[in-house]
Amino acid sequence: xxxxxxxxxHDAPVISRRVQPMLRDSRIFAVIVLIVVIIVLWEGAKLLxxxxxxxxxxxxxxxxxxxxxxxxGSGPFWGVLMLNNAAxxxxxxxxxxxxxxxxxxxxAVVFTASPLLERGLLPYVVGSQLVPILAVAxxxxxxxxxxxxxxxxxxxxxxxxxxxxxxxIGMSRGLRAVPRDALPLMRSYAASGxxxxxxxxxxxxxxxxxxxxxxxATASIIGSIIGELPVGAARGxxxxxxxxxxxxxxxxxxxxAAVLVASLLGLCFYGAVVLAERLIVGPQAQA
Amino acid sequence: MQRQPPVIAIDNLTKTYDGRAGxxxxxxxxxxxxxxxxxxxxxGPSGCGKSTLMRLIGDLTQPSTGSITIKGKTPTRxxxxxxxxxxxxxxxxxxxxxxxxxxxxxLEIMGQGRSERGRRSAEMLKLVGLSExxxxxxxxxxxxxxxxxxxxxxxxxxxxxxxxDEPFGALDELTxxxxxxxxxxxxxxxxxTVIFVTHSIPEAVFLSDRVVVxxxxxxxxxxxxxxxxxxxxDTLTREDPHFFALATEVRERLRHS
Numbered sequence: 001x002x003x004x005x006x007x008x009x010h011d012a013p014v015i016s017r018r019v020q021p022m023l024r025d026s027r028i029f030a031v032i033v034l035i036v037v038i039i040v041l042w043e044g045a046k047l048l049x050x051x052x053x054x055x056x057x058x059x060x061x062x063x064x065x066x067x068x069x070x071x072x073g074s075g076p077f078w079g080v081l082m083l084n085n086a087a088x089x090x091x092x093x094x095x096x097x098x099x100x101x102x103x104x105x106x107x108a109v110v111f112t113a114s115p116l117l118e119r120g121l122l123p124y125v126v127g128s129q130l131v132p133i134l135a136v137a138x139x140x141x142x143x144x145x146x147x148x149x150x151x152x153x154x155x156x157x158x159x160x161x162x163x164x165x166x167x168x169i170g171m172s173r174g175l176r177a178v179p180r181d182a183l184p185l186m187r188s189y190a191a192s193g194x195x196x197x198x199x200x201x202x203x204x205x206x207x208x209x210x211x212x213x214x215x216x217a218t219a220s221i222i223g224s225i226i227g228e229l230p231v232g233a234a235r236g237x238x239x240x241x242x243x244x245x246x247x248x249x250x251x252x253x254x255x256x257a258a259v260l261v262a263s264l265l266g267l268c269f270y271g272a273v274v275l276a277e278r279l280i281v282g283p284q285a286q287a
Numbered sequence: 288m289q290r291q292p293p294v295i296a297i298d299n300l301t302k303t304y305d306g307r308a309g310x311x312x313x314x315x316x317x318x319x320x321x322x323x324x325x326x327x328x329x330x331g332p333s334g335c336g337k338s339t340l341m342r343l344i345g346d347l348t349q350p351s352t353g354s355i356t357i358k359g360k361t362p363t364r365x366x367x368x369x370x371x372x373x374x375x376x377x378x379x380x381x382x383x384x385x386x387x388x389x390x391x392x393x394l395e396i397m398g399q400g401r402s403e404r405g406r407r408s409a410e411m412l413k414l415v416g417l418s419e420x421x422x423x424x425x426x427x428x429x430x431x432x433x434x435x436x437x438x439x440x441x442x443x444x445x446x447x448x449x450x451x452d453e454p455f456g457a458l459d460e461l462t463x464x465x466x467x468x469x470x471x472x473x474x475x476x477x478x479x480t481v482i483f484v485t486h487s488i489p490e491a492v493f494l495s496d497r498v499v500v501x502x503x504x505x506x507x508x509x510x511x512x513x514x515x516x517x518x519x520x521d522t523l524t525r526e527d528p529h530f531f532a533l534a535t536e537v538r539e540r541l542r543h544s
Contacts, residue, residue: 181375184347188373189396190366199392203383282383 057253065257078254081240082261088235090265092152092224096159097216097269103160104167104212111168112175112201129165133223136161138230151234155227162223163216170212174205210277217269225262237262293320294448294480295344300353302339302506312505313339317353319499319508323447326474326481328491328498330537331544336506337484338452344482345371345450357448365448369397372441372479376453378433380425380440387412387421390440397444411439414473431462438470442477449479455490464525467493471520488541492534493520500537502544510540 039059046056053061066079075081107125111118137158144154178200186196228238237258244255302314314336321327329337342348344355346362357365365371380389390408399407412418415435425433434454441449455463467490474481485491491498495514502509514533516524524530 179379179381180377181379182381184342184345185373185375185379186396187347188345188366188371189393190369191396195396199396200381203381206383 054249054252057256061253062256062260065253078257082237082258085235085240086237086261086265088152089155089221089224089228089237089262090269092155092227092236093159093220093265093269095152095156096161096223097163097213097220099156100160100163100216100220101167101213104164104216105171105209107164107168108171108175108205109197111172118172125165125168128161133158133162133226134229137226141227141230155224155236158227159220159223162219166212166215166219167209170208170215171205174208175201177208178204206281210273210281213273213277214270217273218266221262221266221269237265291322294323294325294358295319295321295482296356297321297340297344298354298356300340300343300355301351302336302343302348303351314343314350315505315507317506317508319511321480321482324478324480326483326494326496328483328485328495329501330485330488330491330498331501331506331509331541332486332503334506335501335503335544337501339506340501341450341452341482341484344448345373369393369444370447372444372446372449374434374437374441374449374451374454376456378425378430378437380433380436382425385422385424386417386428386436389425389436390443392440393444407443408439411443412436414442414476415439415469429462431458431466434458434466435469438473442473442479445477447479449474449477449481451481452484453486454483456485463487463490464522468521470494471518475519488534488537489525489530492516492530492537493525498537500540500544502541509544512536512540 042056042059045051046058066077066082068078069075070078070081107121111122140158140161141154144157145151182200182204183196186200191199224236225238225241228236229242240258241255241262244251244258248255297317297319300314300317301312304311304313317336317340329340331337339348343350344357344362346366355362357370360368380386381392384392387405387408390411391404394404394407409418409421412421415438417432417435417439420428420432425436428436434457437454455466458466471494481494483491483494492514493516498512498514499508500510500512501507512533516527516530516533
């Protein structure tokens with residue numbers, strides 16, 4: 001019992017440790033190359049097809065927008081204003097993400113425990129996602145407003161509405177994705193249903209849960225932005241987008257800047273989920 | 288072999304499934320008595336019901352008619368008393384647990400304390416020769432090592448009956464022979480009764496006290512061949528003419544089935 005011990009036991013982790021710094025360098029390099037390519041294509045297209053600023057502003061003027069002042073030069077910087085609004089959106093999205101995540105997991109647990117309930121309820125869960133969110137959003141905002149709920153909560157609920165669905169589907173799959181013969185094994189230990197859930201089903205489902213959460217992270221940002229679109233919302237990147245759209249002809253770079261902020265917001269949220277996955281699931285289960 | 292009261296008594300067991308093309312008889316009129324500490328192999332072609340018989344003994348599935356008595360109890364009672372350690376063809380290790388925590392899993396479920404778990408798992412990992420790998424994750428181990436972890440996990444709570452369903456079926460021939468030798472060493476240090484499902488003739492002969500030859504359609508016991516090779520057995524056993532004679536006998540009975 002010696003050769004297979006040596007061969008596969010230790011080599012793999014050592015190699016990956018050696019390769020890692022190189023990999024990181026090449027990734028940074030790739031990012032820089034990509035950014036350069038985008039700039040060249042963007043400005044090249046503008047030059048080649050004589051695109052006016054109204055159709056495609058210079059990248060420089062979009063970035064410069066963050067450093068210019070609002071209210072015709074007397075207000076705070078656009079960059080600060082947009083970050084403030086982005087923070088509001090992020091707060092709503094995060095609340096919705098957590099609410100939707102909890103709801104999604106609960107539904108998945110119920111579905112796994114009772115196939116009958118799953119067959120009964122799943123069509124409504126799917127149906128809920130087929131209703132145009134643009135139609136639902138004003139109903140929620142106005143309805144919640146009548147109930148006296150704070151402004152941010154109604155947006156969080158719209159974000160939750162988009163978040164829970166991928167989690168329900170992903171987690172339902174994950175809770176059933178136990179290794180073959182793992183259930184008979186647990187049965188041979190006379191494990192209780194709760195023990196099977198905590199020690200087998202839940203950990204086995206985590207990779208599926210995180211895949212779903214990655215989709216949900218971006219969906220929750222979209223959800224809260226859509227919640228900010230109906231008239232009357234005070235803060236959020238959605239409000240900035242609506243305002244910028246109104247002044248697009250005179251100041252196109254403003255809308256582009258707002259869109260850039262919204263994308264970066266989604267990207268950061270997604271990155272946070274990836275990071276959490278690395279910490280919780282760990283590299284051993286991802287290979 | 289002196290007759291002690293059997294640890295496993297199987298009486299006129301029949302198991303039928305409802306298949307797509309009507310009823311399928313997986314096992315028909317199987318009777319067998321197994322003594323404490325015996326090493327029994329179930330051998331036969333696919334569909335002879337050997338795995339089904341093992342699963343019936345382990346209370347993983349229920350018989351249609353007939354009865355199984357485990358130490359005077361029903362299989363369900365025996366399972367609840369944690370009389371069974373099971374090893375499947377796949378190691379069924381949990382990827383998210385280290386080797387040590389995989390071995391400790393049954394003890395965790397049985398409510399043992401942390402220090403006791405640590406002591407027992409360290410002992411078992413030493414027995415299967417994986418002490419240095421206690422903090423490794425299953426995917427970092429070779430197939431043979433993973434199966435050793437599975438054996439350690441099956442034995443960690445000292446079950447009186449070890450059920451093994453083609454545990455070495457996925458391993459290459461050399462690893463397989465080495466694992467067979469190790470299994471006999473481990474078995475000698477426990478008092479466990481072993482039910483070993485296989486379709487390898489040399490494996491069954493090398494390991495067993497008795498080889499139960501089964502035949503398909505419907506699954507039934509064709510012959511029970513006592514293996515009187517002296518113990519401890521080692522590589523030389525495999526070159527013994529009597530080993531070949533017994534293997535030939537098993538092969539003949541399989542062919543006539």
